[in-house]
Amino acid sequence: ALRRPPPRLRPGPPLATPGAIPPLLHTVDRKSAVSAGLLAAQCERGLFQEVFPGQGAEEQLAALLEPGRPPVTAYCGFDPTADSLHVGHLPAVAALLHFQRAGHNVVAVVGGATARLGDPSGRLRAREPVAAGRVRAHARALRLGLWRLFENHRRLLWAPGPGGPGLGRAEVLDNARWLGRQPLLGFLCGAGGRLRMGTLLSRQGCRERLRSAEGMSLAEFVYPALQAYDFLHLHRRRGCRIQLGGADQMGNIMSGYEMTGTDVFGITVPLITSTTGDKLGKTAGNAVWLNRDKTSPFELYQFFVRQQDDIVEKYLKLFTFLPLEEIAHIMEMHAKEPEKWGPQKRLAAEVTKLVHGTEGLESAKRYQKITDGGVSVNGIRVTNPETVLILGQHILKNGVSLLRVGKKNYYIIKWLQL
Numbered sequence: 001a002l003r004r005p006p007p008r009l010r011p012g013p014p015l016a017t018p019g020a021i022p023p024l025l026h027t028v029d030r031k032s033a034v035s036a037g038l039l040a041a042q043c044e045r046g047l048f049q050e051v052f053p054g055q056g057a058e059e060q061l062a063a064l065l066e067p068g069r070p071p072v073t074a075y076c077g078f079d080p081t082a083d084s085l086h087v088g089h090l091p092a093v094a095a096l097l098h099f100q101r102a103g104h105n106v107v108a109v110v111g112g113a114t115a116r117l118g119d120p121s122g123r124l125r126a127r128e129p130v131a132a133g134r135v136r137a138h139a140r141a142l143r144l145g146l147w148r149l150f151e152n153h154r155r156l157l158w159a160p161g162p163g164g165p166g167l168g169r170a171e172v173l174d175n176a177r178w179l180g181r182q183p184l185l186g187f188l189c190g191a192g193g194r195l196r197m198g199t200l201l202s203r204q205g206c207r208e209r210l211r212s213a214e215g216m217s218l219a220e221f222v223y224p225a226l227q228a229y230d231f232l233h234l235h236r237r238r239g240c241r242i243q244l245g246g247a248d249q250m251g252n253i254m255s256g257y258e259m260t261g262t263d264v265f266g267i268t269v270p271l272i273t274s275t276t277g278d279k280l281g282k283t284a285g286n287a288v289w290l291n292r293d294k295t296s297p298f299e300l301y302q303f304f305v306r307q308q309d310d311i312v313e314k315y316l317k318l319f320t321f322l323p324l325e326e327i328a329h330i331m332e333m334h335a336k337e338p339e340k341w342g343p344q345k346r347l348a349a350e351v352t353k354l355v356h357g358t359e360g361l362e363s364a365k366r367y368q369k370i371t372d373g374g375v376s377v378n379g380i381r382v383t384n385p386e387t388v389l390i391l392g393q394h395i396l397k398n399g400v401s402l403l404r405v406g407k408k409n410y411y412i413i414k415w416l417q418l
């Protein structure tokens with residue numbers, strides 16, 4: 001039978017405007033996106049920016065990911081340089097989840113070993129060294145955070161389509177498990193020998209850092225070699241053939257290709273930037289965290305509800321799993337009723353559900369209701385969620401309050417201790 005030719009992917013142009021996501025790499029009509037598989041479908045969502053290696057590999061990769069082919073394994077790494085994931089990590093996580101939804105297996109690697117060195121990619125200065133114990137604690141928090149995302153997605157956002165693939169397997173691993181046990185000499189004489197100095201030195205990030213007054217430590221210089229080793233390890237142990245990462249990770253992914261061999265691929269996702277054009281994350285100090293102790297579900301919901309009209313459609317495609325037809329419909333409704341903020345509310349609800357589950361979404365919406373003035377206690381309207389309830393005003397002397405939420409919901413609260 002004749003096969004439709006796989007789509008050609010082109011590297012996306014650099015971000016032109018602050019807060020923008022690059023346009024689609026490859027515009028395909030919806031029907032061909034379905035038949036051409038995961039790669040084209042995710043390009044249409046604006047989720048995949050570049051593939052590596054270039055020429056020819058695009059076709060191989062598209063063929064590998066065609067519906068009906070055996071599952072492949074894809075991985076992405078996250079360094080525990082803080083005790084929480086942040087919104088900037090979501091495109092990479094969403095990319096993993098789309099692989100899983102297409103029936104492929106995915107591995108999220110927490111860089112318990114690599115975080116000790118610090119990735120120099122895209123950085124003008126070295127990271128502050130972090131003590132081993134702290135990195136371990138951060139790694140634990142990141143593993144939990146990643147699990148929560150996989151679980152919320154599986155429980156709340158996934159439904160198998162008729163005749164479609166089942167959800168692929170998801171694993172969260174810490175690279176301290178294998179890099180921590182790797183003897184130095186063994187590494188240098190073995191996998192390390194597969195990387196060429198010229199290639200490592202020619203990478204833009206490396207050249208910039210070597211020219212800077214501060215220079216670059218050996219630890220930072222060998223960072224790409226350790227990340228490359230992760231790819232090799234997962235290739236050998238899990239048959240992993242694809243590494244995903246933000247656009248700033250392409251250099252490290254190329255080193256992984258060099259170390260691992262020719263039948264592996266890299267795919268990058270676009271970088272999310274703030275309105276001032278900085279990469280959203282720890283380095284720029286503008287992270288919106290996914291751990292509720294650092295950014296509450298309400299604040300996360302508000303971050304997405306505040307997004308401007310020119311960004312919201314791109315974010316719906318990047319951060320949610322809504323079908324593209326549904327997103328188009330939401331945007332059409334928005335053009336008719338912009339005062340309802342429909343796309344913004346839907347985006348905020350979908351992301352809050354993925355990150356904090358149904359309970360987190362409900363708490364974010366309740367809190368909101370309060371700031372809207374939709375709540376009163378003993379007839380006193382409460383608009384500040386931090387309001388302290390005062391005996392004699394909000395609480396009657398007999399220890400009872402009458403709570404009204406919205407127009408019709410009344411509750412009698414009996415306080416057990418006053």
Ligand SMILES: Nc1ncnc2c1ncn2[C@@H]1O[C@H](COP(=O)(O)OP(=O)(O)OP(=O)(O)O)[C@@H](O)[C@H]1O
Nearest residue numbers: 078079088089245246270271272279280281282283
């Ligand atoms: N703002 C962002 N947009 C898209 N991808 C991102 C963003 N921030 C991080 N990533 C990606 O998430 C993965 C893990 O990143 P990591 O936790 O190591 O943060 P990072 O890249 O060191 O950034 P920072 O320390 O500045 O927050 C990488 O693939 C990285 O490219």
Ligand SMILES: N[C@@H](Cc1ccc(O)cc1)C(=O)O
Nearest residue numbers: 077078079111114119227230
């Ligand atoms: N270097 C990546 C994190 C990472 C760590 C280990 C890996 O195998 C892959 C990716 C970053 O800093 O964003």
